[in-house]
Amino acid sequence: MIWNQIVWWGVPTLALWLAGALTGKRWTRLALALSLAGWFCLGTFTALLWRELGRPPIRTLGETRLLYAFVLAGLGIWTAWRSGYAWLLAASNLLASVFLAILMARPGMQAGPLMPALQSAWFVPHVAAYIIAYAILGVGTLMALRQLLFPRRGSSADTRLLPAIDAVVRLGFSFLVLGMLTGAVWAKEAWGHYWSWDPKETWAFVTACAYLVYLHARVRHARSLAVLWLLPAAFALLLVAWLGVSFIPAAQQSVHVYS
Amino acid sequence: MKNAKPKRSLWTPPFGPAESCAFTVLLMLTGFALQLATGPFSFYLLSFPANLIVLFVLLAAGLPAGFRSQSAVCAWISGPAFAAGLLAGLLVLTIAMGSILQTPDPDKSAALMLRLGLNGVTTSWPCVLLFVCLLLVLPAACARRVRLQGWSALRFCLWHAGVFLSLAGAALGQADRQSYVMHVYEGKTESRVYAPDGTSLELPVAITLHDFDMEEHAPRLVLIDKKEGTPLPASRPEFVQIAPHAPTGRLGAWRIAVDTFLPRAVWAGNGEFKPMEKPGASPAVLVTAVHERTGETRRGWISSGNMGQFQHALELTDSIAMAVTPATPAQFTSDVTVAVKGAAPVRTAIRVNEPLRIGSWMIYQYGYDFQLGRYSDFSSFEIVSDPWLPMVYAGFALLALACLAQICRRRRLAGQHDSLSGDLL
Numbered sequence: 001m002i003w004n005q006i007v008w009w010g011v012p013t014l015a016l017w018l019a020g021a022l023t024g025k026r027w028t029r030l031a032l033a034l035s036l037a038g039w040f041c042l043g044t045f046t047a048l049l050w051r052e053l054g055r056p057p058i059r060t061l062g063e064t065r066l067l068y069a070f071v072l073a074g075l076g077i078w079t080a081w082r083s084g085y086a087w088l089l090a091a092s093n094l095l096a097s098v099f100l101a102i103l104m105a106r107p108g109m110q111a112g113p114l115m116p117a118l119q120s121a122w123f124v125p126h127v128a129a130y131i132i133a134y135a136i137l138g139v140g141t142l143m144a145l146r147q148l149l150f151p152r153r154g155s156s157a158d159t160r161l162l163p164a165i166d167a168v169v170r171l172g173f174s175f176l177v178l179g180m181l182t183g184a185v186w187a188k189e190a191w192g193h194y195w196s197w198d199p200k201e202t203w204a205f206v207t208a209c210a211y212l213v214y215l216h217a218r219v220r221h222a223r224s225l226a227v228l229w230l231l232p233a234a235f236a237l238l239l240v241a242w243l244g245v246s247f248i249p250a251a252q253q254s255v256h257v258y259s
Numbered sequence: 260m261k262n263a264k265p266k267r268s269l270w271t272p273p274f275g276p277a278e279s280c281a282f283t284v285l286l287m288l289t290g291f292a293l294q295l296a297t298g299p300f301s302f303y304l305l306s307f308p309a310n311l312i313v314l315f316v317l318l319a320a321g322l323p324a325g326f327r328s329q330s331a332v333c334a335w336i337s338g339p340a341f342a343a344g345l346l347a348g349l350l351v352l353t354i355a356m357g358s359i360l361q362t363p364d365p366d367k368s369a370a371l372m373l374r375l376g377l378n379g380v381t382t383s384w385p386c387v388l389l390f391v392c393l394l395l396v397l398p399a400a401c402a403r404r405v406r407l408q409g410w411s412a413l414r415f416c417l418w419h420a421g422v423f424l425s426l427a428g429a430a431l432g433q434a435d436r437q438s439y440v441m442h443v444y445e446g447k448t449e450s451r452v453y454a455p456d457g458t459s460l461e462l463p464v465a466i467t468l469h470d471f472d473m474e475e476h477a478p479r480l481v482l483i484d485k486k487e488g489t490p491l492p493a494s495r496p497e498f499v500q501i502a503p504h505a506p507t508g509r510l511g512a513w514r515i516a517v518d519t520f521l522p523r524a525v526w527a528g529n530g531e532f533k534p535m536e537k538p539g540a541s542p543a544v545l546v547t548a549v550h551e552r553t554g555e556t557r558r559g560w561i562s563s564g565n566m567g568q569f570q571h572a573l574e575l576t577d578s579i580a581m582a583v584t585p586a587t588p589a590q591f592t593s594d595v596t597v598a599v600k601g602a603a604p605v606r607t608a609i610r611v612n613e614p615l616r617i618g619s620w621m622i623y624q625y626g627y628d629f630q631l632g633r634y635s636d637f638s639s640f641e642i643v644s645d646p647w648l649p650m651v652y653a654g655f656a657l658l659a660l661a662c663l664a665q666i667c668r669r670r671r672l673a674g675q676h677d678s679l680s681g682d683l684l
């Protein structure tokens with residue numbers, strides 16, 4: 001039961017990430033190395049879990065949270081390394097640490113056997129696309145919050161950061177749409193219709209709509225900062241779609257509500 | 260939308276974010292008024308050929324609007340601010356839809372919220388009006404981009420034509436989609452079906468059911484609290500999957516060996532289970548559990564039981580027992596011959612996730628007799644015809660291409676490049 005050892009892997013990972021976040025400002029290289037070490041630590045746990053389960057760890061909410069922390073931290077390290085934004089490393093380390101800490105406090109249920117409708121080749125690409133999208137859009141949200149809450153030069157727009165945010169959001173949005181498309185084709189195979197407005201589907205639509213409003217509001221307002229507030233709002237809706245649907249009274253009949 | 264210049268008054272060209280917001284609000288108010296006056300929109304009004312005509316009208320009105328460079332209105336509605344306004348309206352409606360239980364109820368005396376259609380958003384007038392505008396504006400936006408940029412508009416057109424085809428195909432095709440449920444008994448041939456409203460009719464599809472089968476996952480062993488019957492440990496229950504390749508396992512302080520596993524068995528009465536193929540049989544497992552520290556040994560049969568038999572648990576201590584979870588379905592399979600008018604009959608197996616496509620029909624495994632499980636003597640199928648599906652899938656294909664193109668674009672990194680127009684990261 002490798003799950004029972006999560007604390008042994010998670011606590012060192014947390015320590016390394018937090019150390020990376022704290023050292024980032026002065027010693028960027030050290031911070032990258034620490035974060036990377038934490039990433040490999042969690043990666044080893046993920047790989048061991050994968051081997052024990054005999055399938056990718058993407059079924060239960062607990063498993064997707066683990067994978068999310070892993071993908072988000074990796075993306076943060078990569079983006080920070082390529083762009084030189086040390087604060088981004090700190091932010092993504094902290095966000096990934098929050099998910100990891102929640103996971104350790106509440107590991108969630110063990111997955112039962114797969115019900116027939118879930119046995120499909122579309123399962124892995126569908127969930128993988130969504131996790132990657134959520135992680136990239138998480139990074140985009142962190143970048144927007146940096147500009148909104150801790151602007152570098154007074155309150156003016158950072159001419160280097162704003163286009164980077166747009167590029168990140170477009171990339172994340174593309175994965176979001178791929179997740180929707182694979183889900184729709186899968187639903188057609190399994191249930192006979194590609195879109196049934198199941199609550200999870202409705203909230204996925206809401207999320208996509210929110211990012212679309214952002215993308216369109218940005219065109220021709222390249223320096224406007226007010227529009228950036230749409231990103232944290234859209235990410236909040238994304239979290240409802242991902243983690244919150246099980247708690248909405250209107251969604252208790254959803255076929256997507258799982259432990 | 261937030262940076263409307265205070266000096267400008269509304270509705271003086273060129274129109275921008277303020278007018279777009281105002282338009283969306285007015286449009287939705289009109290929709291709510293229509294909803295109060297006439298009730299929900301009936302998509303069956305859009306049955307063929309009405310939907311084809313509507314599609315033609317949308318294209319005939321939208322495309323030329325995008326090509327007219329002189330008109331302020333045309334420039335406005337084919338621009339991004341107008342799109343952002345409409346999308347924001349759709350966002351508000353779908354948030355309401357995700358928060359309010361969707362159970363359309365025609366009761367005229369219901370609460371205002373219900374009469375506004377918020378319990379059936381997809382058929383509510385505000386939603387319909389927003390969709391009409393979106394579908395009108397998408398071709399206009401594509402046309403304008405092509406007019407301004409020629410071939411460089413390709414990526415833009417992949418996104419927006421993809422959205423247009425998917426949304427138009429889904430919304431307009433809804434009325435032409437037929438979906439029925441057919442129950443077929445083993446050894447019989449059937450072509451009568453039930454529509455969602457319960458009426459029955461004859462389809463040009465005949466299904467002969469040779470056999471229905473249900474495979475089950477082997478159950479899992481678990482420790483339970485004897486008083487409460489709840490799995491242990493309470494914070495994160497542990498299970499041992501019974502599998503031929505892993506006949507041993509651990510639960511808490513107990514080492515477990517599976518001596519015999521019978522997927523289908525009945526209680527023989529002499530302290531034993533015996534294998535038996537009949538309705539009411541359930542999985543049974545003979546286990547030996549040894550306590551790691553004390554060496555105490557318990558041996559006995561465990562079965563999850565079902566409506567035909569009692570549950571058997573193995574008592575380990577005064578408070579803890581070992582039980583198995585009920586078997587869960589792994590796959591449903593119907594061995595069938597399907598005949599459709601104008602095509603040769605096909606013999607095949609229909610499973611969950613493996614529908615049969617024959618002629619213009621898709622046939623899905625749908626249900627069986629829950630009481631009898633694998634011994635069900637009938638199987639039911641969902642039979643679907645969706646003539647607009649190719650249009651929707653064409654839209655999906657364009658969207659997938661657009662996503663891949665967006666993902667694979669060469670990106671320069673912020674650190675290496677420093678301009679606003681550049682494609683950073």
Ligand code: HEM
Nearest residue numbers: 212215216219337338339342393396397400415418419422
């Ligand atoms: C629903 C109605 C929509 C309309 C009327 C619309 C219209 C527009 C317009 C006018 C622009 C700005 C083009 C310009 O620079 O002049 C734009 C940009 C964009 N739209 Fe849409 N759009 C719609 C929906 C969508 C959807 C559903 C998606 C994605 C799935 C999408 C993705 C984009 C993207 C990525 C851009 C930025 C393109 C770029 O700057 O290269 N749009 N849209």
